[in-house]
Amino acid sequence: MSVQLRARSAQLRARSAPLRARTIVLTLCSALLATAATALPTRADAAAPSAAAWEVRGPHGSPTAVVALDPADGHATLAVRRDGATVLEPSPVGLVTEQADFSRGLTYAGRSDRTVTEHYTSPTGKSRMRVVHMTEARFRFRTAAGARLDLVTRVAPDGVAYRYVLPGADGNVLRETSAFTLPAGSNALLGGYRADNELRFSRYDSAATAPTGAYMMQALFQTPGGYALIAESDVDGSYAGAQLTHTADSPTYGLSLWNDEPVQTSGALITPWRALVTGDLATVTESTFVDDLAPASRVRDTSWIKPGPALWTWLAGGKEAGQSLAAQEKYVDYATERGWPYEVVDAGWYFKTDAWDVVDPDWQTDSWMPELVRYAAAKGVGIHVWLHYSLLTDPAEREKWLSTLESWGVKGVKIDFMDSESQERMRWYDEVLESTARHHLMVNFHGSTIPKGIQRTWPQVMTMEGVGGEEKRTNTPEQLASLPFTRNVIGSMDFTPGAFHRPYRPNVASDAGELGLTVLYESGIQNLSGTPESYDARPEARRYLEQLPARWEETRLLAGDPGRSAVLARRAADGRWFIGGTFTGPAHTVDVPVRLGAGRWLVETVTDGPSGLVRETHAVRGGDILAVPVTAEGGFAAIACRAHVGRTTCEN
Missing domain, CATH: 2.60.40.1180 (Golgi alpha-mannosidase II)
Structure with a gap:
């Protein structure tokens, strides 16, 4: 046909x-916007302290956030509207710590506003040049005992987000009361929650009637006011990852932290962003809002960070390929012929041959990896290698592994089996990301959390499974x-497409x-998972892949x-x-x-x-x-x- x-x-x-x-307007804005966040002069809110609701309006075409305080019991809510239609009904905001309950009994103590304007580039993702233009409003609330909670709200053309700031030492966070209440008539696309974020998505004609359970923080809803994708950003070791919780026949999706464990704090606290990417379907799909909310890059020199396609050999050859220099050299040859800049060596290269899950204690001297790296470099191909995350938990062992790989000339590491979003594991991510940046090693996380803005802060993160x-x-x-x-x-997203033989x-x-x-x-490193034979049997596919x-x-x-x-x-x-x-x-x-x-x-x-x-x-x-x-x-x-x-x- x-x-x-x-x-x-x-x-x-x-x-x-x-x-x-919209494209023309954004292009003009790109030429005018500065590269650093610019704060408007702080002003007192014009409304009287007894005012029950306050709007936050973003740049032209943005949704409107409405923060409200219930005078009856002093609980705060946040709602989102776009073009007169409801995207998010008034939804609870707040948290509870060991020493204070910030979910109710609050009084309004003031507001300040500023604009956030940034311009940055990203080596990975949907676009290289990024322009950020948001309105930020900080609402200050107090409990009857005098404890203070700041609700920081941001509104951009493609989303609304909020986070909590606790200026005082109020003890460990026991739970959040953050939730998302969808308007009537909303449908849902939800993925069940599991530590590795690998469960499938399902469509529900009614968001309210979706089954009781836990869902991933990447839930898409179609509402009367447009599409809305719930996400989070700027999650590091000061906090834990979150998931959505839902009870059937309720329009509200709550938020719970990892295993309901308390978040350990030792003073002031800034929580991650709770984000709602919203607009028409194109706006949501093309959005970089989750990255835009994250902290700026902590890697000063990014010249060594180079994305590109890779020949991934695990599905092509499995464990045997991982343990064979000869097999890996053939894969390097094939990547060279295709013009692919990388080849990924998966599990097996540092294992004992008689027990593939046991590390050879003499891996630094016994390994054939340095020879493969030299062979590949001569042909213009960089090598990435697989590591089990447990090898990088001890600081001394982590330094040993990463410094050795850097000395060999390895370009990147694929780190696997973290399978947790606990605060402890998020601290581990912080440590590993600092170390891999210092050793100029690009990173692919498997068995992992999902990005959550991590690629802006640590641009050496090429991709993640999840x-x-x-x-x-x-x-x-x-x-x-x-x-x-x-x-x-x-x-x-490291989906590893191209496995025609599967x-x-x-x-x-x-x-x-x-x-x-x-x-x-x-995917910053697009791991192509087919066999050379499957590509050669499909010359049109091979021709296409050579042009990626x-x-x-x-x-x-x-x-x-x-x-x-x-x-x-x-x-x-x-x-x-x-x-x-x-x-x-x-x-x-x-x-x-x-x-x-x-x-x-x-x-x-x-x-x-x-x-x-x-x-x-x-x-x-x-x-x-x-x-x-x-x-x-x-x-x-x-x-x-x-x-x-x-x-x-x-x-x-």
Whole structure:
């Protein structure tokens, strides 16, 4: 079935005009905004102290946050509106410590406002250049005993967030009373909570009637006021990770901390941000709000941080490949031929050959890894290696491992099996991130927490698992179409696509759909998990994968319905757009808006044909609709480039 062009450009241009206008405004703002946060003069709130509600308005086009204090029992709430419609009903805010209850009995003590304007770059993620423009309001409350709680609220065009500041020493945090109450008529896309964040997402027609249980802090809701994704940002060792809790037949989702354990404090405390990424589906999908809330980079020199595709050998060869220098050299050769900058050596390289889970005590002298690193470096390929996190818990042992890997010339580490979001484990992340930055080692966390702004503060974090990726056997087509709107919104995701040889993948009948996942899912190190033989058997897939860029400059949602379909376009530094799409349901033809810019474009599509992958080139105009055939539970991949006289391909 060939791809056909449907001339509906006028209709699409009218539909996409607001999005183009938003892009122009953001571009102009980028030239004007300073690189540091700028505070407006603090002012006293104009309302009388007895006022029950206060609005926080952000830049033009932003939602509005409403902070309120119930005069009956003194509990505070936060609500969110957009364009007159409700995104979040008044929802409880507050926490309880050993010495004070900040969930009720509060009195209002004042407010101050400022604007937050920042400009930063990111080596990974949906876009390289980031512009931050938010309004911040700090509300001061006191208990009857005089203890003080500050509620810091931020509003941006793509979200609302709040955090708590305890200026005094009020003891350990016992619990938060933070919650999110959804308006009637909201539906939900939720993933059950587990320590490794690898459970699947499910759609619920009613957010209120979702089953009782714990859910991940990456829950997507469609509300009367637009989409809303609950997340958190700036979680470090001063706190613990959180999860959502829900009781069936309730519109409210509460928040609980790891195992309900107290958060240990020794003085003043600033909690993580509780974030609501909100807007239309494109705004939420393209948002960098979770990163924007996080602290600025703690790595001064980032010249050594270089993202790019990698040949991941675990699914290709398993344990045997990890223990064989000869096998790894062949993988390096294949990565060289493809132009991929990295090869990842997984478990097995430092184990005893007779017991793969026991570390060789003489690994520093017995290992063939230095030889592999030298061999790969001569061919322009960098080596990343797998480590069990327990090797890095003791400071002396951590220094031994990381300094040795740096001396060998290893470029990055894949650290596995943390499986906790406790305060103790978050402190471990702090220590490991400082150490890996000092030793110039890029990081991929597996069996891990989810990003939560970590990639802005520690830009050497190339990617994190926190997802049931390609090696799992439990994925579904619905899961593939859920991840672009949930997990991958908040940061890089190591799904490890490209395993054409795996019979367990949910799109097993669609090689084009599998190929499209390499673009649909963003990862600073895109670990390609197929075998060389599977790539060679699919020359069109191999040709496409050889063109994958090191990073993305911009991301756009072209079409999507969470849990059912997703089409994303990502722009490379050379101006080409790479497109990936995935769909549930029977075979059909999908309409893809060419929302890439005005003018003439060539679009090379890769779809499933009766005898394998089919590549076709089409001349279109920006704003046209492209009709693309997809197989049942399948998808497609594409590359778009500017059309010039005599140009017949998008390959550089």
